[in-house]
Amino acid sequence: MRYNIYLCRKCGAVCAGREGASSFTCCFCGTRNNTEKAVSVMKGIESRDVQHVIAQIKLSKVKS
Numbered sequence: 001m002r003y004n005i006y007l008c009r010k011c012g013a014v015c016a017g018r019e020g021a022s023s024f025t026c027c028f029c030g031t032r033n034n035t036e037k038a039v040s041v042m043k044g045i046e047s048r049d050v051q052h053v054i055a056q057i058k059l060s061k062v063k064s
């Protein structure tokens with residue numbers, strides 16, 4: 001199973017949503033986001049890499 005990485009529209013948290021799903025629930029604030037409207041930062045991430053990729057994105061956000 002693959003995931004896309006999205007930014008929550010409400011709180012800006014970096015969260016994973018299933019690829020092909022029409023919505024995802026924010027892992028931080030619990031808001032349901034429409035995947036067509038949310039910003040996707042990366043696509044097609046393997047499930048085993050999701051946590052690593054999210055950690056990398058958070059690190060790069062802190063630096064910039």
Ligand SMILES: [Zn+2]
Nearest residue numbers: 008011026029
């Ligand atoms: Zn959120």
